[in-house]
Amino acid sequence: MARQKTYHHGDLRQALLQAGLAMLEEVGLEAMSLRKIAARVGVSHAAPEHHFPTLKHLLNAMACEGFGLFAATMRAEMAHAEPAAAPQMRAASKGYLAFATGHPHLFRLMFNANLLDWSDPALEEAGSLGLAVLREICWPVAIRLGLDTEEGRASVEQLVWSQIHGHAHLAIDHKLPLIDAPAGLPPVLVSSPGLDLAAILLPD
């Protein structure tokens, strides 16, 4: 928010960012436009250009915001779970999936290499927040499997990340049966359970 009737907006960058995120989930990436976002904020069609020289810059900023929320969602789930390796991994997976199904368009944007500019340090840093979670949940697994080397760590991360990431993509692209969450907002969908990779990798 800012002053109302003045020529300058006050915090246009943040306003555009929030309006963009809202519009993205409302109408999808293809139907979204810089001009509509500007209009929604109440500003002329060329106003965004000073803050986001090109559409790609806005998408980058939106993805940054997304990665922050993404990591926070996983962390929140992990905080409610037992500290052991398997429950932590299940919790992170649950958060991963909840974020993807709750913000499908943003999720697709965040992981579409073609739409973003990863040479942007801000995006790189935001993305690393999610990677850190992955590292934390995979390290104990690697140890339990006797793969406590750099290579072993990478192997476990690749397997676990692939499974979670694929599950999320298949869910938002309607390739898996979805069931409504009992009473969640925003309208989060949770896919059916499937086999539990945590249990497979970490037998009792």
Next chain:
Amino acid sequence: MARQKTYHHGDLRQALLQAGLAMLEEVGLEAMSLRKIAARVGVSHAAPEHHFPTLKHLLNAMACEGFGLFAATMRAEMAHAEPAAAPQMRAASKGYLAFATGHPHLFRLMFNANLLDWSDPALEEAGSLGLAVLREICWPVAIRLGLDTEEGRASVEQLVWSQIHGHAHLAIDHKLPLIDAPAGLPPVLVSSPGLDLAAILLPD
């Protein structure tokens, strides 16, 4: 091909489809346009409309073509592998990954629910070619795990598909280290190996 100097093209639909597929991989989805495709084929900007009323119709047709090649790529790998469950599963995975990394833009298109119209029966049918492969490689695994029920089958398919699909997505979005294939064309990239899910699910 068809006649050269006549008013009618002869097989414009197929020509547009092939030009579209070529342009998609050359410049990406965002930089592709109906008008450029039409120009490439040597036809006016409105000519495509009779064959593809809207851009989405062309994308649907391109995805159909993609699913055909997708299934064929997996089948080709499976044909070269031993008939046992684990080798077949590894072969299908290899084909899955080869297709995705060989045609990253097409792969993203095929699995982006909001770019396609899945109520189109042609797309539904093309997509099922890939699903059939998944079913074939997962069924023996479900049996070996004692999950030879409808529910068990679905669980195994979900786990296996998620892992392969996620691996493919992460690979084309540059989230996994890629190594050049020894001598493959088209320029196929293969990601690093990681843990072998087939070996985990099917211990000797």
Next chain:
DNA sequence: CAATCAAGTTGTCGCTGTCAAGATTGGATT
């Protein structure tokens, strides 16, 4: 041979992202 209709054409519309040039403002400097 005439008629018909699918398959191309040109032309136009509103919308898009981007750029250029002018207007307005608030804060810093004298």
Next chain:
DNA sequence: AATCCAATCTTGACAGCGACAACTTGATTG
């Protein structure tokens, strides 16, 4: 306190886009 200035926002313009309408072509068919 007056002035300047740089950041911010506006208006206007441009080419390219998908879609639509009206017209032209030409092959097929009764």
